[in-house]
Amino acid sequence: MRVTHKRLCSLLLCVYTLFSLYAAYSVFFKSRTGSRVYRPASKKVTGAKEPPSLGKEDWNPWEEDERQEQGAAEQSHAFSPHAPVRLRVQIWGKAAIGLYLWQHILEGLLQPADTTAQWREGHLRAGKILFNFVTGPAVVPGYLTAETENVVLVLNGREAAKITSATQWLHYAQTLVQTHKLQFVAVVLLGSEQCNNEWIQPYLQNHGGFVKLLFLVYDSPWINERDIFQWPLGVATYRNFPVVNPDRSMLYASRPYLCNFLGTIYKNSSREALLGVLKQEGLDRLCWIASREQWQPQETNESLRSYQDALLQSDLTLSPVGVNVECYRIYEACSYGSVPVVEDLMTPGNCGNSSMHHKAPLQLLKAMGAPFVFIKNWEELPAVLEKEKTMSLQDKIQRRKKLIEWYQHFKAKMKLKFINALENSLLQHHVVG
Structure with a gap:
């Protein structure tokens, strides 16, 4: 019994010695050479992003950004007043x-x-x-x-x-x-x-x-x-007109039509006069013309595709005045690099009818240097189309690039205008969310 007790004490002494040596190793050596855990900073999202679900009650649209900003603050361990x-x-x-x-x-x-x-x-x-x-x-x-x-x-x-x-x-x-x-x-x-x-x-x-x-x-x-x-x-x-991303074909391909016009023709309207000029000069055969007598508020997939094809395959898009000179057609033509030919006339009403607005109509587009063709009467159109016939493909490509670049710049300027106006007004009224 004594021998057994003595052996047990010796065993315990050995275990204690080994444990002490391991503890000393951990403190003095392993902390210097062992692995470390890194917490990477959250990536700041500067573009658009989607919420994880459509649950309006469950999803806080600001929550993810708050977590990101909190994580960034933890990384810096300090608050910057700037x-x-x-x-x-x-x-x-x-x-x-x-x-x-x-x-x-x-x-x-x-x-x-x-x-x-x-x-x-x-x-x-x-x-x-x-x-x-x-x-x-x-x-x-x-x-x-x-x-x-x-x-x-x-x-x-x-x-x-x-x-x-x-x-x-x-x-x-x-x-x-x-x-x-x-x-x-x-x-x-x-x-x-x-x-x-x-x-x-x-x-x-x-x-x-x-x-x-x-x-x-x-x-x-x-x-x-x-x-x-x-x-x-x-x-x-x-x-459902889409966001258009220009590609090489849009910029460099030869387009088979000089111009296009797809729209509703109203009696005794500028649009009726436009078609009359085209037919009289025999120019309607050189352009993609699709007219209808009654306006349709909704597009079918087929009609939208046909309209997009007309823009893509025409060098010019004819834009007669309606109730107002500004119309969707102008911006849609820019999306596809088809130069708008705009009837530059004031329409009845109270839009810009003052000496202070001498650039009206389309003063926003004109102030931004829109590279359009502006005409006062559709009788000017045959001369425009005759000039178009003599242009080389290279000249048309350069003009196309200029138009698409201008439109992208225009949208960027509108974005900056919108954001700056909101920021200045919010900060002026001390409204910080």
């Missing part, structure tokens, strides 16, 4: 021009991609602003909760029925302002084609209202570029 201010702005897209703003100007994405979805959403960072965009039939007053105190409303005020809907949205936003759930409201408005937009004046800040900024489509004499900015009509997103 760090950029982050402003949060939610855009409620209740007019089709909202898709032009989001997808074409801000270059954001939407989830889901299905254009018939009841709720679509996107999220991106531009400048100092974190943008969240929501659109779709499910976005209705009273059922939409603002994710931030700063909102941009995209509205349609072109006709009476649309104005009624737009007014409901403004009343909803006004209620949120009065209950201190919103601090800042701006509006992007598809205005009247005759520039009769008096209905919105009571809501504007310069008339005692709560709307601090207005981005307004068409050549309104209200434009002052301080709190009321001119905004482009853009492409017909309501007819």
